[in-house]
Amino acid sequence: MKIADQKTKAVDLVREALEKAKQYEDYHCFISMNEARAIEKAREIDERIAKGEKVGRLAGVPYALKDNYLSPEGVTTAAAKMLDNFPAPITATAVKRLEDEGAIMIGRTNLDAYAQGSSTENSFFGPTKNAADPTRVAGGSSGGSAVAVALGIVEFALGSDTGGSIRQPASFNGIYGIKPTYGTVSRYGVVAMASSTDTMGCFAQNADDINLVMDVMAGKDDKDSTTLEKFWKDQLPAAKEKKIGLITDFMGDGVDPEVVRCVNEYAEKMKKAGYTVEEISIPMLKYGLAIYYIVQPAEVASNLSRYDGVRYGLRSAKAHDLDSLYQETRNEGFMPENQRRILIGNFVLSSGYFDAYYLKAQKARTLLIRAYKEAFEKVDVLLCPVAPAPAFKFGEKTDDPLAMYMEDVMSVPQSLAGIPSISVPAGKTKDNLPVGAQLCAWRGNDQMLLSIAKHVEEKD
Amino acid sequence: MNDYKMTIGIECHVQLNTKTKLFSGVDNDATDKEPNSCVSPVDYALPGMLPVLNKAAVDKAIQAGLAMNCKINLISRFDRKHYYYPDLPKGYQISQLYQPIIGAGVVYLPDGSSVKIEHAHLEEDAGKLSHFDGYSLVDLNRAGTPLIEIVSMPDIHSAAQARLYCEELHRLMIYAGVTNGDLYQGNMRFDVNISISKTDKLGTRAEIKNLNSFRSVERAIEYEYARQKALLEKGESVKQETRGWSDATGKTSPQRSKEEAQDYRYMPEPDVPPIVLEQSYVDEIAKQLPMMPESYRSIFGVLSLDNNEREAILNHPILAQRLAEACDKNSALAPRIAHWFSGILLAEENADKNFALGTADELLELSEMVENKELSSTAGKEVFLEMYDKKNTSKRPHALAKEMNLLQENDVDALGAMIDEVLALPECAKASEDIRNGEMKAIGFLVGQVMKRSQGKANPATVNELIKQKLTQ
Numbered sequence: 001m002k003i004a005d006q007k008t009k010a011v012d013l014v015r016e017a018l019e020k021a022k023q024y025e026d027y028h029c030f031i032s033m034n035e036a037r038a039i040e041k042a043r044e045i046d047e048r049i050a051k052g053e054k055v056g057r058l059a060g061v062p063y064a065l066k067d068n069y070l071s072p073e074g075v076t077t078a079a080a081k082m083l084d085n086f087p088a089p090i091t092a093t094a095v096k097r098l099e100d101e102g103a104i105m106i107g108r109t110n111l112d113a114y115a116q117g118s119s120t121e122n123s124f125f126g127p128t129k130n131a132a133d134p135t136r137v138a139g140g141s142s143g144g145s146a147v148a149v150a151l152g153i154v155e156f157a158l159g160s161d162t163g164g165s166i167r168q169p170a171s172f173n174g175i176y177g178i179k180p181t182y183g184t185v186s187r188y189g190v191v192a193m194a195s196s197t198d199t200m201g202c203f204a205q206n207a208d209d210i211n212l213v214m215d216v217m218a219g220k221d222d223k224d225s226t227t228l229e230k231f232w233k234d235q236l237p238a239a240k241e242k243k244i245g246l247i248t249d250f251m252g253d254g255v256d257p258e259v260v261r262c263v264n265e266y267a268e269k270m271k272k273a274g275y276t277v278e279e280i281s282i283p284m285l286k287y288g289l290a291i292y293y294i295v296q297p298a299e300v301a302s303n304l305s306r307y308d309g310v311r312y313g314l315r316s317a318k319a320h321d322l323d324s325l326y327q328e329t330r331n332e333g334f335m336p337e338n339q340r341r342i343l344i345g346n347f348v349l350s351s352g353y354f355d356a357y358y359l360k361a362q363k364a365r366t367l368l369i370r371a372y373k374e375a376f377e378k379v380d381v382l383l384c385p386v387a388p389a390p391a392f393k394f395g396e397k398t399d400d401p402l403a404m405y406m407e408d409v410m411s412v413p414q415s416l417a418g419i420p421s422i423s424v425p426a427g428k429t430k431d432n433l434p435v436g437a438q439l440c441a442w443r444g445n446d447q448m449l450l451s452i453a454k455h456v457e458e459k460d
Numbered sequence: 461m462n463d464y465k466m467t468i469g470i471e472c473h474v475q476l477n478t479k480t481k482l483f484s485g486v487d488n489d490a491t492d493k494e495p496n497s498c499v500s501p502v503d504y505a506l507p508g509m510l511p512v513l514n515k516a517a518v519d520k521a522i523q524a525g526l527a528m529n530c531k532i533n534l535i536s537r538f539d540r541k542h543y544y545y546p547d548l549p550k551g552y553q554i555s556q557l558y559q560p561i562i563g564a565g566v567v568y569l570p571d572g573s574s575v576k577i578e579h580a581h582l583e584e585d586a587g588k589l590s591h592f593d594g595y596s597l598v599d600l601n602r603a604g605t606p607l608i609e610i611v612s613m614p615d616i617h618s619a620a621q622a623r624l625y626c627e628e629l630h631r632l633m634i635y636a637g638v639t640n641g642d643l644y645q646g647n648m649r650f651d652v653n654i655s656i657s658k659t660d661k662l663g664t665r666a667e668i669k670n671l672n673s674f675r676s677v678e679r680a681i682e683y684e685y686a687r688q689k690a691l692l693e694k695g696e697s698v699k700q701e702t703r704g705w706s707d708a709t710g711k712t713s714p715q716r717s718k719e720e721a722q723d724y725r726y727m728p729e730p731d732v733p734p735i736v737l738e739q740s741y742v743d744e745i746a747k748q749l750p751m752m753p754e755s756y757r758s759i760f761g762v763l764s765l766d767n768n769e770r771e772a773i774l775n776h777p778i779l780a781q782r783l784a785e786a787c788d789k790n791s792a793l794a795p796r797i798a799h800w801f802s803g804i805l806l807a808e809e810n811a812d813k814n815f816a817l818g819t820a821d822e823l824l825e826l827s828e829m830v831e832n833k834e835l836s837s838t839a840g841k842e843v844f845l846e847m848y849d850k851k852n853t854s855k856r857p858h859a860l861a862k863e864m865n866l867l868q869e870n871d872v873d874a875l876g877a878m879i880d881e882v883l884a885l886p887e888c889a890k891a892s893e894d895i896r897n898g899e900m901k902a903i904g905f906l907v908g909q910v911m912k913r914s915q916g917k918a919n920p921a922t923v924n925e926l927i928k929q930k931l932t933q
Contacts, residue, residue: 070508083507090501092508191507195730224510225733302540302727305551306505310598326544349542349725358727 001155001209003059004049010042010060010104017062017106020153027129027138029148030107031067032074038062038106045102056101058216063098064148064157067108068115068191071095078191079123080113082307082314082333092189093221094158094200101216106154109144113335115160115193116300117141118168118387118407121398122337131173132434136391139169142203146173149203156204156213162193163292164386164411166201167423171386171436174425176453177203178210179411181443182418183228185214186221194299195226197292197415207454210422211236211447231444239455242448244270245280245379250410256389262427262435263385266456270383273459275452280379284371287364288413293405294348294361295416300338301345307333340401369417376442381452383439385410386423390433410438420446424453464656464689467663468616468681470625471651473607474633475585476520477640481604482584483511483554483732490601491645498601505549510731517606518735520638521561521582522745524608527636527752528577528629530565534737538582538729543722546598547587555609556581557726561735562608567632568754569624570771576613583607608638614653614662619681623674626650630674631753635777643673650677655698656688663688664698668705668712680705684712756780759787763795769802785820786827793827796837800844818847818857826857833919834858839866868919872926875910875918879926882909895931903927 004010018035045060065071068078070088077083095105112122120143121127128138131150138147142159146169149157159166161179170177178201185200192198200217204210212234219230246267251260267277309315309329316328334342348357375382387407397404414421419440426437439449481488484502502509525532537559540552560581568574587603589596610629616622630648633639640647649672655665668684671677683705688698702721703712753774760770760783773779779801787794800823826847830840843861861867883892888909894902903924910923 068508070506076507078507086507088506088508090506090508187508188510189508223512224731225512226510226731298727299730301725302542302552305542305544306507306549308544308546308551310546311504311549312506322546346725349727351723351725354726362728 001061001204001212003057003061004042004045004055004102005059006049008060010045010049010102011039013060014038014042014062014104014106017154020151021107021148024151024153027131027134027147027151028126029064029109029128029144029151029153031077031079031110031123031125031144033107034073034105037073038104041104045104056103057212058098059102061103061156062106062154063103064107064109064145064154065095065105066111066142066145066157066159068111068160069095069158070189070191071105073105074108076108076191077124078114079111079125080333080335080338081124082329083191084124084314086313088189090189093186093223094217095189097217098158098213103216107148109142109148109157110138111144111165112141112337114191114300114304114338115141115162115165116335116337116341118164118404119392119397120144120169121394122335124335127394130391132432133391136393136433137172139172139387139391141165141169143169146170146175146177146203149173149205150175156202156209158200158202160190160193161199161201161415162197163296163408163415166203167386167411167421167436167438168407170203170423171438172391172434174428174434174436175203175205176207176210176425177201177423177436178214178446178450179414179421180214180218180446181228181420183226184232184420184446185217186224186227188221188223192303194296195303196299197296197418199415207236207424207450207457211450214446233447236447236451236454239273239451242275242380242452243378244275244277244381244383245375246277247285247382247384248279248281249283249285250384254388254406255385256429258429259385259387259389259435262429263383263437266424266426266437267383269456269460270452273456275456277383278379280375280382282371282375282382284368285413286409288368288416289405289409291361291364291368291416292408292412293344294357295365297341297345298349298358299345300341301343301349304334304338304342309333337401365416368413372413372417372419372442380445381439381441381449383437386436386438387411390429390431390435414440419443420449422446422449422453424456464658464685464692466617466654466656466681466685467614467665468622469614469653470612470616470622470677471653472610472612472626472629473585473649473651474524474610474629474639475647476517476524476606476608476638478514478516478520478606480514480516482514482517482582482606484604485512485514486604488605493601495597495599495601499603503549503600503604505551511554511729513732513735514606517582518561519745520606520636521580521608522737522742523636523749524610524633524638525562525565525580526742526746526749527632527638528562528565528567528580528610530577530580531563532737532742533559533561533563534739534742535559535734536561536582537734538732540727540729541583542725542727545586546596547589547600547603549587549600549603553584553586554729554732555583558728559734562610567612567625567628569621569628570757570767570774571621571624573621573624575615575625578611578613580608580610583609619678619685622652622681623678626674626677628753631774635750635752637750646672648672652677652681652684654681654684654688656685656692663692664700666698666700666712667702669702669715671705673707676705676707679707679710680712683710687712750777751781751784753780756784759784760798762791763787763798765795765798765802769798773798773801782820782823786824789820790824793824793831796827796830796840797823800841803841804845804848822847822857826861829857829861833921834868835861835866836868836916836920839868839916842866865915866917868917872922875914875923875926876930878913878918879910879923879930882906882913883927883930885909892931895927
């Protein structure tokens with residue numbers, strides 16, 4: 001990662017990023033740019049370097065911010081009409097920590113509204129194009145951030161991952177993406193989707209850059225009671241002998257043969273790098289999607305309750321009394337996918353259905369976590385695809401919500417278990433579309449995954 | 461014909477007097493503050509805001525639970541209770557449905573009965589709406605104030621008992637120090653569930669919500685009993701519904717029926733980790749808890765106070781504490797102190813609760829002076845009031861009595877001289893004559909004259925004896 005110093009000017013790094021952003025405007029990575037403020041900040045850093053003052057570990061590094069992180073620079077939209085003019089009065093902890101180390105936000109990236117979707121087509125501002133093939137989707141929900149990194153506009157970008165929203169777009173665009181252990185990075189100041197699986201992470205072109213950014217962001221935050229004490233170290237651990245389990249349940253039916261080929265090739269590379277790879281079956285994983293699409297909509301319905309037109313954000317002009325204030329505002333402000341999840345969520349939480357759906361799903365979630373625990377007694381790392389297929393065409397799945405939800409089948413089990421999971425470039429299909437391999441481990445072993453990925457890449 | 465039996469259960473909301481709110485770290489005391497001035501982004505429910513539990517509220521909840529003889533659950537969790545209203549910024553209230561912090565317990569009432577507590581849980585208060593012509597305003601100062609909701613078993617069977625229960629809860633919460641207890645400010649609010657039946661099978665209940673005084677609890681129940689009875693006697697049935705009470709009309713009226721009842725879509729709160737307590741931590745809080753009214757009642761048993769007197773004193777923990785200390789040191793001298801206390805409480809508009817009472821030793825000293833006839837009982841009360849009213853606590857009672865010139869004259873020589881002067885008065889000649897002739901009832905007049913001359917300081921018994929000696933020997 002290029003960091004500003006006596007030779008490299010922060011202003012140049014930022015200008016270059018802004019120029020590239022302009023050059024790739026057609027891809028629609030960004031919802032809004034932070035040009036003036038970014039250059040001003042870069043100047044300040046250059047002045048401090050010139051004076052010989054100490055600057056941060058990310059001094060002058062331009063980055064892109066998924067537009068569901070709050071910060072007073074510009075407006076935070078979450079790609080929703082509900083918030084399309086919402087100036088945040090506070091700064092998300094993750095953003096604050098990056099900025100304290102000198103990183104410079106150049107723009108806010110596109111996403112599925114409220115981070116709900118797997119293609120970035122659910123954005124109020126229109127979709128983002130895939131970096132490898134502009135006729136295809138970026139993946140989602142953190143599509144804008146993934147494409148901004150894949151196109152080389154920025155060296156890293158922030159995303160959020162609730163059920164695959166970092167890993168799947170990373171896979172679709174051929175870059176690295178991490179969903180760390182739940183609680184590694186504070187959720188304070190990030191528009192909530194599903195609280196029990198919302199996880200803050202990032203995209204970059206290599207494992208070392210991911211490691212640096214995560215090291216800066218990770219650690220306890222008094223404003224988020226679910227954050228963990230900092231376990232992240234500044235250096236990646238040395239590559240050691242590890243046993244890898246290739247999940248057979250995700251390598252068969254319903255998975256694109258090209259994806260299977262790429263992941264198998266990645267498994268071969270791992271062997272070449274000295275790792276033991278064996279096959280493992282975890283039948284419980286196939287229930288992950290069903291569990292997720294009960295727990296997550298319930299939390300979504302709850303978390304989106306606050307958007308009522310009373311205090312901030314959209315207030316429908318059609319409102320004439322209290323009921324219509326709620327109804328019209330929420331009708332106009334939410335995308336159809338948001339509304340679908342609110343309906344599902346309220347259904348599974350309603351009295352008479354709670355036990356049959358929500359409670360049962362939570363029990364199954366406990367079984368799923370147990371299944372992971374048992375698997376990690378046999379192997380150190382699990383390997384599987386990120387998604388069943390490479391990036392699809394625009395509109396291909398928008399009319400079929402279930403097909404869209406199937407995109408998440410291989411990424412939600414890790415979210416439900418709160419375990420770290422990374423997406424690493426595994427290869428390309430014969431149509432030249434990137435395919436990622438997914439590595440996951442038990443909680444707290446995030447850096448082991450990065451060191452393995454790095455080692456495999458070096459030995460390739 | 462048997463009359464209808466009433467069955468009543470009460471839910472009581474108590475606002476905890478923590479420094480900051482339950483989840484936001486913002487000032488919890490909005491008294492005399494501008495609307496929406498005690499509000500943070502968390503209270504305002506901005507996107508991305510997360511609740512952070514205030515540990516002080518947990519401690520207060522434990523104190524409150526122990527005051528009601530409740531089991532404290534070592535693991536408790538929060539849940540979200542969803543409904544839409546402009547005074548509820550998040551669209552849900554963070555409460556405890558499944559695993560509350562306070563388990564079963566019992567509250568003993570002054571009449572000897574008791575009411576079992578089902579459970580009590582921690583939750584956050586909502587804001588306040590003010591309605592105007594064509595618009596409403598929201599004030600979120602109160603949003604996020606910690607509450608405990610105390611849920612009783614349906615153990616109450618009369619309006620009077622319900623009132624006693626509410627009063628006792630109020631006392632317990634004040635003793636435990638968990639609330640300011642100002643009912644007028646809504647620090648404690650009561651929801652009453654009431655049904656009536658002639659058989660053992662419970663009748664259909666109505667809930668009367670948001671009662672904010674003991675009197676309205678009592679009146680609303682009396683009204684509701686009459687209303688339900690009238691319905692049943694007409695052959696109609698009671699509807700399960702929520703009703704509101706109006707102090708002005710003295711009536712309850714329907715607010716929401718069972719069919720319109722909200723589905724709160726409860727869900728475990730994922731943003732707040734469970735409260736996990738060590739038993740030793742709870743024990744430590746228990747150790748620091750002051751004595752509760754029920755214990756005082758048993759201590760005060762030896763004083764043979766009447767109930768009103770005793771309960772009036774119990775309403776003020778500081779008085780109860782002093783009296784118990786005095787009782788402990790000298791129970792023979794304590795009843796007089798109790799009378800002084802109840803005197804000031806019952807007689808005057810003593811809103812001022814900042815009693816400056818002096819120590820138990822000083823109060824006992826004063827009581828002993830009356831006992832030893834150094835002070836008349838009237839003078840004793842005067843000295844007490846001087847100590848209380850004027851907060852004149854820098855002097856010991858004896859010095860104070862002396863300064864107030866109230867010490868009783870017991871000196872036989874001095875009194876003898878004073879009696880001689882009185883007997884020499886022409887208006888006393890007739891009475892003196894009567895006594896010499898054996899008509900002793902005239903002595904009262906003479907004693908009164910001497911008392912007057914001594915400005916009340918003479919010991920009347922001594923005077924009586926001396927006059928008798930002088931006139932009959």
